[in-house]
Amino acid sequence: MVSRKSIRDALFEAEKVYADLWPIIATLRGDGELENLSALPKFQVNLFDALATLEELYRSLKQEEKQRVARRMQVSPRWFIARMRKLKVYRQHVVDMIDIGRALGDAFAWWFYENDREKLAEHTRKQRQKLLPPGIGRAGERAVVENLRMFGEKMMLYHGITDSLRVGDFSLIDLRARRCVGLVEAKTSPPADGRIGVSLNIVAEQPLELPEAGPSSSANEERPTEPAENASEQTIDPLFMTRLRRQIEEMKVTLRDPQQVDDIDLLKSVGLRAFNHFATIDQAMREMTPGRAGLASTDEGHLFAAVPMTGVHRFDPARSMSEGTINRIFAGLADELMAVMLPDRADNALHMYTLNDCVRGFGAHRLPLQYWPLDTEHVRRIVLGEVMLVAAYNPAHFHRRLEAMGFALELDLEKRLTAARKVIADRELRLEAFSYFYSDLATGTLSLANIQYMFEQMSETIDTRGGNQRVDIRPVMHRFKPASLGS
Structure with missing residues (x-):
């Protein structure tokens, strides 16, 4: 049975992690010390672990709720109602803390997508994923987050710590340009000999130089319509391949050049300073x-x-x-x-x-x-x-x-x-x-x-154009003097 103390302890522990991560966000805002960026490589894995702990607690609460409903005839109605109300409050506390963590993840990710608004728009059109994947899928993604932080000269930005990145599992970020130049879908195979295998299905704007696999994961570049190199040794689930191909097509759409989109007639683009409150x-x-x-x-x-x-x-x-x-x-x-x-x-x-x-x-x-x-x-x-x-x-x-x-x-x-x-x-x-x-x-x-x-x-x-027209206004807000790493 989940206790009030376990909820309090988990919330306050997450608070400590978030407080340690905040100086990095402050630096990306342009207000912090550049020395804070020395912790940049650990930001994603630390936030991943904090969210994973909270989500395990969330799943425990959901499981207890199901068990209480199944056994409600074995306890008094008053006790059952009181316990269910308490579990609902506990669960909401945990969800709120998960949301705060993902707000930090969104702030982290937005800095790398600041110059890539159209790609960010493609992400936000998809349905959000509320939780990290369970079980072996989560273990595989964490292995990539910890062991494959850079893909050649490109940074691996993990989507699971955000609310807003929803196509694929990772973005490949060009740190100089602060642009997304590729998307990655990670697939984890069951453990063998104490190790898990992770295949990375990559869609990129340009050919990539493959890095060496990390100590607890394996990375294989795959063609968009073909299974991994070792697929001949396994039985590939047709539903798995259908889903994978769909995900790869979504990644292709997200990476398309905005100039190639021909269903928008740009009437006028004007710049103005935003007067705000x-x-x-x-x-x-x-x-x-x-x-x-x-x-x-x-x-x-x-x-x-x-x-x-x-x-x-x-x-x-x-x-x-x-x-x-x-x-x-x-x-x-x-x-x-x-x-x-x-x-x-x-x-x-x-x-x-x-x-x-x-x-x-x-x-x-x-x-x-x-x-x-x-x-x-x-x-x-x-x-x-x-x-x-x-x-x-x-x-x-x-x-x-x-x-x-x-x-x-x-x-x-x-x-x-x-x-x-x-x-x-x-x-x-x-x-x-x-x-x-x-x-x-x-x-x-x-x-x-x-x-x-x-x-x-x-x-x-x-x-000046004449005729009947339907026009959309799309304000795009930018910062003055966006922060950049080390410059």
Whole structure:
């Protein structure tokens, strides 16, 4: 039976590992000491081991839940219900800590993919893998992580410690260019003579020089449609080969040159400086005191709340931001919330967002919170779950700006914007699908001035082309002066 003590011990042990890994992320942000990078080779294996330990605990909790359900007639209903509730809370604590670990893995991986956004987009289109593979598969992947850190001059970046890398098991990273130049699918064979065999199925942009196998793994480059060299000695499962070929095709698609994609008609590409509200978020973090939320607002409809998560409470399932949790955070803040309302509008509303969710599973074209230009200590506290950061946003400010630009708005019964229309040279421009902009505005990563500029550029471009058109706006956020290793 899983005990409360075993849960606490596992969580605090994971915390220690994460704290040791954070200085590397701080350095990749451009704020840490380069000496921290001496621990770079061990980052992946240390995070792998921490996640594997937590996932074993998670599986133990799931197993006990199944056993309790199967034997529920042998115990009192009251005891059964109490135990099941406790197991659910334990499991959520463990999941929260796994999520924090993968947020560190995402921050680590994003630095290497910063110049490869289109490949990152291909990854994020696939379904996320919530856990490391069990059993022999996990042992094989760990052997590669520990023993094959470099593939020739390319670094092996392991996907299992992230939420966002989902095609293949490893990326081959060109460290000079900080680009993905290959993808690797690892397949593990059953142990023989005390050793496991690992075959690496590789799709790369250029031919690779094969490294020597590590002490506890074997590496064989395979042709995309052929089994490993020793396959003739084994019986190959047809389903295995079908799955492998599908995975290899997915890797090929991910590695394709974005210039070869012919289903996108690029109308215009413009660059602008993002005016954002990161300084206001920093202010909310500074206003926070033990046991009391820090608050800061903007004149564009934001109220940011930084809530300290003390002790074991920081692992509370409330971190997932249930409606009740949001209500508790903003209880007693009537005056502050009224300050973001517009007195002359009938479409005032409050949209609630948890910015902690911005640290994992991030969009390929957005800037992950781990790299926002906030105070590094503030970022650390958010990423490691010590602070819950919440934004309350009034979209009426956005609606008013659109009306000032000449758009007529269509709102649903809940006052959500469904469409905005504007006549340009006897043709109608119709904007839809505003959830993307709501999210960027609410989290403070873009300002109303940025949105207005993008819409104005789109209007001017459409005016010169004629005919009916469907246009997507894709903001891609970049850092100024991205950090680089040793330069």
